[in-house]
Amino acid sequence: MRIGELAGAAGVSVRALRYYEEQGLLAAQRTPRGQRVYPPAAVDRVQLIQQLYAAGLPSRTILELLPCVDAGVSTPESLARLAAERDRIDEQIAGLIATRDRLDRVIAIASDPTHPCMTS
Amino acid sequence: MRIGELAGAAGVSVRALRYYEEQGLLAAQRTPRGQRVYPPAAVDRVQLIQQLYAAGLPSRTILELLPCVDAGVSTPESLARLAAERDRIDEQIAGLIATRDRLDRVIAIASDPTHPCMTS
DNA sequence: CTAGAACCTGACGTTGACGTCAGAGGCAAG
DNA sequence: CTTGCCTCTGACGTCAACGTCAGGTTCTAG
Numbered sequence: 001m002r003i004g005e006l007a008g009a010a011g012v013s014v015r016a017l018r019y020y021e022e023q024g025l026l027a028a029q030r031t032p033r034g035q036r037v038y039p040p041a042a043v044d045r046v047q048l049i050q051q052l053y054a055a056g057l058p059s060r061t062i063l064e065l066l067p068c069v070d071a072g073v074s075t076p077e078s079l080a081r082l083a084a085e086r087d088r089i090d091e092q093i094a095g096l097i098a099t100r101d102r103l104d105r106v107i108a109i110a111s112d113p114t115h116p117c118m119t120s
Numbered sequence: 121m122r123i124g125e126l127a128g129a130a131g132v133s134v135r136a137l138r139y140y141e142e143q144g145l146l147a148a149q150r151t152p153r154g155q156r157v158y159p160p161a162a163v164d165r166v167q168l169i170q171q172l173y174a175a176g177l178p179s180r181t182i183l184e185l186l187p188c189v190d191a192g193v194s195t196p197e198s199l200a201r202l203a204a205e206r207d208r209i210d211e212q213i214a215g216l217i218a219t220r221d222r223l224d225r226v227i228a229i230a231s232d233p234t235h236p237c238m239t240s
Numbered sequence: 241c242t243a244g245a246a247c248c249t250g251a252c253g254t255t256g257a258c259g260t261c262a263g264a265g266g267c268a269a270g
Numbered sequence: 271c272t273t274g275c276c277t278c279t280g281a282c283g284t285c286a287a288c289g290t291c292a293g294g295t296t297c298t299a300g
Contacts, residue, residue: 004246014247019288033296035247054212055219058286069223074230082230086223089216092174096213099175103189103206110194110202124276134277139258153266155277178256 003028003036010046017046023059025049025066045070055089123148126158130166137166143179145169145186165190175209 007014020026021036026045028036048070052062065085068078127134140146141156146165148156168190172182181201187193188202 002246013288015288015290018248023287031296033248035296051215051219051222053287054215068230069226072226072229074226079227079230082223082227086220086227089220089223093213093216093220095171095174096209096216099171100206100209100213102171103202103209106189106192106194107199107202107206109192110188110199122276133258135258135260138278143257151266153278155266173257 001038001040001042003038006038006042006046009043010050012046012050020046020049024063025059055085056092057085061085121158121160121162123156123158126162126166129163130170132166132170140166140169144183145179175205176212177205181205 001009003014003017007017010017017026017036021028026042026049028038028042031037049062049066052065052069057065061081064078065082067073068082074082121129123134123137127137130137137146137156141148146162146169148158148162151157169182169186172185172189177185184198185202185205188198194202
């Protein structure tokens with residue numbers, strides 16, 4: 001598939017795909033005239049990249065962990081790195097749950113009809 | 121307390137505190153000579169701001185929700201906004217859990233001594 | 241064969257939450 | 271009184287993940 005199709009299928013921009021290639025995250029075959037060609041599996045890979053970005057990992061870290069996550073190739077170092085990132089995500093989850101619960105309590109109090117501070 | 125003390129107590133930089141004031145998130149009294157003075161409660165407020173930043177909220181949104189979360193002052197609009205952000209955080213948590221579980225599976229497979237792809 | 245869509249490289253623009261530097265003033269200690 | 275640390279304003283720097291534009295090439299439908 002070509003870059004526009006991949007972008008549509010994976011839900012990202014064409015520019016983002018070229019950026020991923022620039023960062024070494026996503027390789028592409030080329031036609032004799034220089035246009036990028038991707039295998040169908042690239043869709044999953046792009047979505048994985050997006051998922052890791054969403055978890056707050058920078059390109060460099062994703063680059064280090066992708067062979068590990070994607071192909072199952074692992075060294076002791078990459079495994080440790082993987083575990084460290086997992087723990088970081090865990091802390092992030094815990095923080096978000098605390099924030100959500102705090103917002104929930106605020107909502108509960110503010111939704112209480114007997115609440116004294118309604119502006120309306 | 122002065123700005124340096126608050127920064128130390130809340131675990132942020134002096135620059136960050138001035139930035140929060142610039143964004144309208146954190147008011148400060150001033151000495152006759154113009155130096156900022158904060159009440160002890162500012163520590164909690166700064167940590168709340170940090171928590172909301174960590175949840176991915178931009179300054180503008182925090183500004184809209186702070187009176188609500190901090191003082192319990194709520195309008196129907198801010199309440200809806202609050203609920204929307206709560207739901208966004210919920211989705212964010214779900215995504216992070218999926219990512220963490222994916223990493224967990226990779227770690228489990230790669231840690232398996234019978235795994236075929238260990239480089240070492 | 242030709243128009244228009246899709247693609248290419250290269251390069252500069254954007255945004256948010258600060259970092260950092262310059263230059264000047266304030267403040268307790270010795 | 272001066273040394274040294276803290277503070278002030280103002281302004282430019284940073285970094286990451288792209289957006290966007292320019293100027294040119296390639297592919298495809300009619």
